[in-house]
Amino acid sequence: MTSLGDTKAPEGPRVRSAVARRAAGRSLEAPFYTDREFFGLDIAAIFTRHWxxxxxxxxxxxxxxxxxxxxxxxxxxxxxxxxxxxxxxxxxxxxxxxxxxxxxxxxxxxxxxxxxxxxxxxxxxxxxxxxxxxxxxxxxxxxxxxxxxxxxxxxxxxxxxxxPADFDDVAARIEPYLLPHDLRHAKVAARSDIVEDGNWKLVMENNRECYHCDGHPELLRTFFPTYGYTEENLPPQLRPAHERYLRADAETRETYERLGLPYALIEELDNRATGFRIQRDALDLAGESFTADGKAACRPLLGGLPTPRLGHLALHMQPNSWFHVVADHAITFSVLPLAPDKTVLRTTWLVHPEATEGVDYDLDTLTKIWTATNEQDAHLVARAQRGISSPAYEPGPYAPTEYQVEAFCNWYITRLREALDDD
Ligand code: FES
Ligand SMILES: [Fe+2]
The missing domain is CATH 2.102.10.10 (Rieske [2Fe-2S] iron-sulphur domain)
Incomplete structure (x- = not known):
């Protein structure tokens, strides 16, 4: 394999002291998002070391x-x-x-x-x-x-x-969730690259919470806005959605049991090199797909599964990806850093290999919700980048529903510490 022995983490004292004083439960200090030296550390400590x-x-x-x-x-x-x-x-x-x-x-x-x-x-x-x-x-x-x-x-x-040696273990644990959908033999229906005006970590952090989900009216047709909340911290206005969620959840669990589909939550986001989170979860309305009415957008279902009402399989992987698999299609998201304030988000839509565009699915219907959601998120990421670039910015506190953002930052800072210690 290629030797990347030269890509050691930069050792600037500014970087070391910022990593050492990171306060848990708060957003990162500005240079992590804006500074070229910190960006170099991200490439050396994260993107050349991890899967x-x-x-x-x-x-x-x-x-x-x-x-x-x-x-x-x-x-x-x-x-x-x-x-x-x-x-x-x-x-x-x-x-x-x-x-x-x-x-x-x-x-x-x-x-x-x-x-x-x-x-x-x-x-x-x-x-x-x-x-x-x-x-x-x-x-x-x-x-x-x-x-x-x-x-x-x-x-x-x-x-x-x-x-990282733990990837075999992670692969063995997530593959049983993925294999029934037979993504290996799926067809690429669409792929899009958008350049977001923000640091790659802001793209990841934004995806790890639904605190901002009222900015996603199309997605919220089917994606329950209660994601990340518990009974204890659920805001009163989300109570009706939570009741609907509980009913849909009970029904989809029965389906998962009947079909032998693994669905339990595994959440190991920041306690290992290859942090991940996987879960099958219900969707609102028809509960089948990310569409305006929740009905499947593509006729042959992935993997030939017998029912479309499967909610979604959600997978997050540190450091740069997340995935949604619904019965009729899958969407993959890859976050690729370009510069401290520029990031490519690559989105790929997969359907059954025999699905024909215009016959079995309409491409616009298939891609509409996540195209809109990606654009909305890109605006939020750019907005965050602009504010963080002000000298007036200081790290602010995460709400309980943002616990996965904290887990991402904790995973990230732990990896930087390891890389700096290796030098
Ligand atoms: S053949 Fe000369 S650079 Fe590739
Ligand atoms: Fe979002």
Whole structure:
């Protein structure tokens, strides 16, 4: 694997002291969101050390299929090789370092650099380098590989020499939830990249709470706004929604039991390297999908499951992803940092492989709710970034319903401490 031994965490005293004095239960100090040195630490301590959600198997179903993803300054290729194995490589030519493949997706028997035509096989081996002397040894110039794993059709990569060892355990625990939906053999119905004007952590933090959910009228047709609340801290105005939730929850639990679908909450967000949270949960109205009336938007159901009224399977993974799987489609979200105040949110919609657009589903109906929700969240993230950039900003307290934001920040700060201690 590639050695990233040079990407040590920066050791600036400002960074060290800010990490040391982080106050639990409060938002982070401004430089964590705005400062280039802190951003460098995020890349070195988080994005080059942990498993990053990068793609879905359905983007690369056939040998030669590839997709690209930029993880901070590291462009990466995820592809299916000739033996149908999943592979990942640094998207950097071994000749003079040109970016090998342009951004996007495609299919190719060989990977050809657009500069001087060095040509690599899908196994990363250099197959052709024009006009080299007889002494040239192509076996010394294969593409640099990156660790890659598929979990139930979700593809994670790790840039580190030694990825976090707990990923096997996490994979074993989340795969039983994912496998009944057969995402590995799903079809990509749509993919969107939006550039948000905020730090990547603000994108993640915003997703970990529903305190702001009245900003999502479309989503709240079916997503219960009680998410993150308990009986003890439920606001009175959410009581009717909570009553509906309890009824829907009892019904969907019966369905999960009958179909043998795992549904119990597992929440290990900040007590391990690969923090995660998974749960099956009810949806409002028809309870089938993220649509205006809650009814399924696509006719063949994922995995051929016998009923559409399954609520949603929600999965969060530290540091950069979340997922919703409903009976008729799945949506994956990947948060990819560009700069201290710029982040790509990549959203991918998956449907049954035999579903035909315009016949079995209308693309606009399928993508409408989360497209609107993403736009609304992007505005909130930009708003937070702008305020945090003011010298008047100081960290503020999380409400109880924001406990997952605290868990994210605690996971993050713990990882920074570990990285700084390793130096
Ligand atoms: S940089 Fe790729 S062939 Fe020269
Ligand atoms: Fe939101």
């Amino acid at each position: 990053i959600f990068a793609a879905v198997d359905a983007e690369v179903p056939e040998p030669g299929d590839y997709t690209t993803v930029d993880i901070g300054p590291y462009p990466v290729i995820v592809l299916r090789d000739e033996e149908e194995n999943l592979r990942a490589f640094h998207n950097v030519c071994r000749h003079r370092g040109a970016r090998l493949l342009d951004a996007g997706r495609g299919s190719a028997g060989n990977l050809v650099c657009g500069y001087h035509k060095w040509t690599y096989g899908t196994d990363g081996a250099l197959r052709y380098a024009p006009s080299q002397p007889a002494s040239f040894d192509p076996s010394c110039f294969g593409l640099k590989s990156v660790h890659v794993r598929s979990v139930g059709g979700l593809v994670f990569v790790c840039l580190a020499d030694r990825p």
